[in-house]
Amino acid sequence: MKKILTKLTFTLSLASMVSFGPIFGGDANSIKIALNKLVEGNQRYVNSMTVCHEDWSAKRLAQVQGQAPFAVIITCSDSRVPPEIIFDQALGDLFVIRVAGNVVDDFAIGSIEYGVTVLGADTIVVLGHSNCGAVDGALKGLKFDNHIQEVLNAIQPAIENVKGTSGNVLEKAIKANVIHVEAKLKGSKPVLAKLLEQGKLSILGAYYDLSSGKVEFLDKQ
Ligand SMILES: [Zn+2]
Structure with missing residues (x-):
């Protein structure tokens, strides 16, 4: 409870952050709790036993003064992969970044x-998904004369090693892309790499299966 209140206290604007100072991550226990929430929420979703999408009005009102998400999710823009639904989490629980192919740039x-240092989330999940059109396009070497090409270019380096291999190459490419993005975040200075080294942050890769609804954590910590 104390941690939640602390988080809420610091759920402020960037301008306020300057005067109050940022908070930095969690600890082994809070990271374990965050992962369990995601795993259990996904199990509820898979079994059609979701509990987080009822009583919207009360949840809206409870969040008006601030937010304290426990996890940051980086995933694809694909309409079939909405994090709040597949992890069965409520308003204010997840800080979500969505870009086709779950690639990351400076923005x-x-x-x-921001989600980590200002809002207090201590768990980051890079979530790829089966049948990802962006990764498939990169794998096939599709060419576009517009900004779609930028997305494919960002995925290309991650999947070089799986091209021409046997088995489900698309699945391997999607997972390779997740691991590539995860590694980029783990080495990101000045914030994420430092918090990771201090054990105050967890960065995980995961794979969502469109058919079963299951999220597989690729490197459970
Ligand atoms: Zn996708």
Whole structure:
């Protein structure tokens, strides 16, 4: 409860952050609790036993003065992969960054840093998904004369090693892309790498199966 109140206290604007100072991550226990919430929420979703999408008015009112999400989710813009639904979480629980192919640029990393240092989330999940059109396009070497190409270009380096291999190459490419983005975040200075080193932050990769609804954590910590 104390942690929640602390988080709410610091759920302030960036301008306020300057005067109050940012908060930095959680600890092993809060990180474990966050992961459990995601795993259990996904199990509820898979079993059609969701509990977080009722009584919207009360939840709206409870969030008016601030937010204290416990996790940051970076995932694809794909309409079939809405984090709040597949993890069965309520308003204010997840700080979400969505871009096709779940790639990250400076805007995304800035948003992630805000979710962690200002809002107090201590768990970051990079979530890829089966049948990802963006990764598939990169794998096939599709060419566009517009901004879609920028997304494919960002995915290309991650999937070089799986091209031409046997088995489900698309799934391997999607997971390779998740691991690539995860590694980029783990090495991101000055904030994320430092918090990770201090054990105050967890960065995980995960894979969502469109058919079963299950989220597989690729490197459970
Ligand atoms: Zn996708």
